[in-house]
Amino acid sequence: MEPIIPRPPQPPQKIPVPKPLGEAHLVPKVAPSSTLLRIRTMKSDSAIAINQQNESLVSIALAAEKQKAAREQAKAQEMLAEKKAGTQTAHPTHKRGRIFIVLGVVIILGVLGGGGVLLWPKISTLTFSFPNFGKPTDQKETPLPSDIPTKPAQPLAPSLAPAQSEKRLALDINNLQGIFSTIATERIAGLTEKEIRNIYFVGTGSSSEGSEAPAPISARQLFSTLGISIPNILSRSLETSFMTGLVGESGNTATPFVILKVSSRDSAFAGMLEWESGLPNFFNTFFGTTIPHISTGKSAVGKFRDTVVWKHDTRIFENGGGTIVYAFADAKTIIITSSKNALETLLPLFHKNTDGNLH
Incomplete structure (x- = not known):
């Protein structure tokens, strides 16, 4: 074993005391060329796109229109889906309504047809005449067959026994x-x-x-x-x-x-x-x-x-x-x-x- 050799005591070290900070030390100085976080605007985005992506104002406008059209199309699809859902929900009611309408028409036609059959014998005997607003003419009207006098059928001669x-x-x-x-x-x-x-x-x-x-x-x-x-x-x-x-x-x-x-x-x-x-x-x-x-x-x-x-x-x-x-x-x-x-x-x-x- 090695013999333990005692070390001599070390003198105390001095701890450095920080110096007081002035106002210059509270706000760091920023060079004018340093980049700060800014609020994004359409104008700033357009400028960045022009500088970095070599895009023109026309292409940027077209892209904006495409996005707008896409949003409108999505909105239209949503509205169409909602309309279809509402139509499917109301379809049984519309179908039931059409059935009632058809039955009503059939009943009305049946009533009119029955009334026509009952009233036809009376209606057929009626005669209608319309006023003539034209100028009077000397032409004679052609008589109807019913107006032409016909010779009455001669009855059978009297006979002692009834003859046919x-x-x-x-x-x-x-x-x-x-x-x-x-x-x-x-x-x-x-x-x-x-x-x-x-x-x-x-x-x-x-x-x-x-x-x-x-x-x-x-x-x-x-x-x-x-x-x-x-x-x-x-x-x-x-x-x-x-x-x-x-x-x-x-x-x-x-x-x-x-x-x-x-x-x-x-x-x-x-x-x-x-x-x-x-x-x-x-x-x-x-x-x-x-x-x-x-x-x-x-x-x-x-x-x-x-x-x-x-x-x-x-x-x-x-x-x-x-x-x-x-x-x-x-x-x-x-x-x-x-x-x-x-x-x-x-x-x-x-x-x-x-x-x-x-x-």
């Missing part, structure tokens, strides 16, 4: 074959079932079609002009009124008939019994039928017999070639026809009360 149609013929002694041919053509053409057609004769001075004042003829005049012979007892009992015509049966066939008015049932019945043998010839000549002649011998074949049709005593002639049947519809009306079915159709027409019911 008629055929008018002029009774001309010089045209007997033409008359018979026309009647035969009408019969062959046929009619619908139960339809009645009146074959109506007028005098030679009247037109056969469309005569305004037809001159009817009597039953005696008809038989005399046609050259048909009838018993005197029947001729004396004939009244003026008579009817010749056709009645429709099944199969669109037409059956001829004659209705005579008489003054006495007894005299008329006696005359009919006497005329029975001549009835087929009368029908064949007048209507163009082909009914066989009745035998005049003692044999009962081909002669009339008694029967009942629609609760009426009836005389009937039946042969394989045709039929003649007649009956008194009432005390002063004789119906002669060539079919039992036709007689059944005609008899009830003379047995109606005033209310139209049969008795």
Whole structure:
């Protein structure tokens, strides 16, 4: 070990005392060229940019405009987003409102349409006229179709049985074959079932079609002009009124008939019994039928017999070639026809009360 050698004591050191500071030492002196912190302004920024970045005033203005446009675009986008959010929020309300509007329009149209349907019959009958403010003219107005007088349709001639149609013929002694041919053509053409057609004769001075004042003829005049012979007892009992015509049966066939008015049932019945043998010839000549002649011998074949049709005593002639049947519809009306079915159709027409019911 090394021996510890004591060091001699050191004399105390003097601590330097700072000198007092004057005013020159309180505020440091700044050279005029030293740089201080200044407040930034647009003018100072522009000057710095011009000095340091070699930018011009034009480029600086363009940059400012771009920044301004960017800010406006961002603001517009924000407003658009807010508007869309508001529209999406209000969309259900607008949709509900449109539904109510559509329903209201439909209801109004329905009410107007219904009212139009109810009021149209009355509105269609109204006529409207507008005043004419123009100068008067001498031209004649063209009449409307409804203003043109038309010839009224000629009603059916009076007939003993209600007819649905008629055929008018002029009774001309010089045209007997033409008359018979026309009647035969009408019969062959046929009619619908139960339809009645009146074959109506007028005098030679009247037109056969469309005569305004037809001159009817009597039953005696008809038989005399046609050259048909009838018993005197029947001729004396004939009244003026008579009817010749056709009645429709099944199969669109037409059956001829004659209705005579008489003054006495007894005299008329006696005359009919006497005329029975001549009835087929009368029908064949007048209507163009082909009914066989009745035998005049003692044999009962081909002669009339008694029967009942629609609760009426009836005389009937039946042969394989045709039929003649007649009956008194009432005390002063004789119906002669060539079919039992036709007689059944005609008899009830003379047995109606005033209310139209049969008795």
